[in-house]
Amino acid sequence: MLHFLPAPLKGTLAAALILLNTLILFPVLLVFAIIKLILPVSFVRKGCTVILNRIAWIWIGFNNLLMDGLHRVEWDVRGVEDLDRKHWYFVTCNHQSWADIPAIQYVLNNRIPLLKFFLKKELIWVPLMGIAWWALDFPFMHRHTKEQIARRHELKGKDIAATQAACEKFRYTPVTIFNFMEGTRYTPAKHKSQASPYKHLLKPRAGGTAFVLGAMGEMIHTMLDVTIVYPGGRGGFWNYLCGRIGRIIVDVRVREIPSRFLGMDYENNREIRSDFQRWITEIWAEKDARIEELKQT
Numbered sequence: 001m002l003h004f005l006p007a008p009l010k011g012t013l014a015a016a017l018i019l020l021n022t023l024i025l026f027p028v029l030l031v032f033a034i035i036k037l038i039l040p041v042s043f044v045r046k047g048c049t050v051i052l053n054r055i056a057w058i059w060i061g062f063n064n065l066l067m068d069g070l071h072r073v074e075w076d077v078r079g080v081e082d083l084d085r086k087h088w089y090f091v092t093c094n095h096q097s098w099a100d101i102p103a104i105q106y107v108l109n110n111r112i113p114l115l116k117f118f119l120k121k122e123l124i125w126v127p128l129m130g131i132a133w134w135a136l137d138f139p140f141m142h143r144h145t146k147e148q149i150a151r152r153h154e155l156k157g158k159d160i161a162a163t164q165a166a167c168e169k170f171r172y173t174p175v176t177i178f179n180f181m182e183g184t185r186y187t188p189a190k191h192k193s194q195a196s197p198y199k200h201l202l203k204p205r206a207g208g209t210a211f212v213l214g215a216m217g218e219m220i221h222t223m224l225d226v227t228i229v230y231p232g233g234r235g236g237f238w239n240y241l242c243g244r245i246g247r248i249i250v251d252v253r254v255r256e257i258p259s260r261f262l263g264m265d266y267e268n269n270r271e272i273r274s275d276f277q278r279w280i281t282e283i284w285a286e287k288d289a290r291i292e293e294l295k296q297t
Contacts, residue, residue: 033135071243217262
């Protein structure tokens, strides 16, 4: 509709409208977050959770419609036919730029439950956003360092137990937990400093994923292995807002997580740790080959 506008103007307009969308919806979200906080009754909290997730869904949906109205992006989406909003998922993806998150939201928003991230427990004190994350049931991690556990042995195993308790609410409400397994965005400099064995990827960090599966193994049995490719070159978030990314390939592979990794004790079981790292390495090798294939085609 507004495809003819200059790229910087489209970027500025997109940023302004996303901000306006946030300013309109955030007070509504805050009202239901406060109700959920001060009325700790099961049916009230569940009702508020449904409304809060719907608010987040509307926020993402508006942003997606905005991108369609401003830009002509050719979306090449594969492997999403059998996804279900009533299923529990763990999602991981290669990380190239901050455009990855809105691209994934664009593709998956209506197909699976709302994407949620594990957050450090200290982030709950961030003004306004902390209560919003809490209200949307973003799980907060309780992690102790090896030094803390060495000084206080009673802390051993407390991390998983506390996170399992925090995630108990997901037992009856489908959820999608998202994690960039590389831990940071890919750059040639990072690739070189890591001496990464992959052509298009940084080394995966298995520990964070293992922590999620250890805490939520009874609920999450399926991994969505998402691969994003920008055939015209990696595009940053500003280029995404400006419509300078002409084509985006999103390839989704559904993987059933081996039962031995569900609820595993990754930190204390050396055998399971080695086995899990080997499994992740195989996935990453396949992903690297898939990126090469997608770039060629």
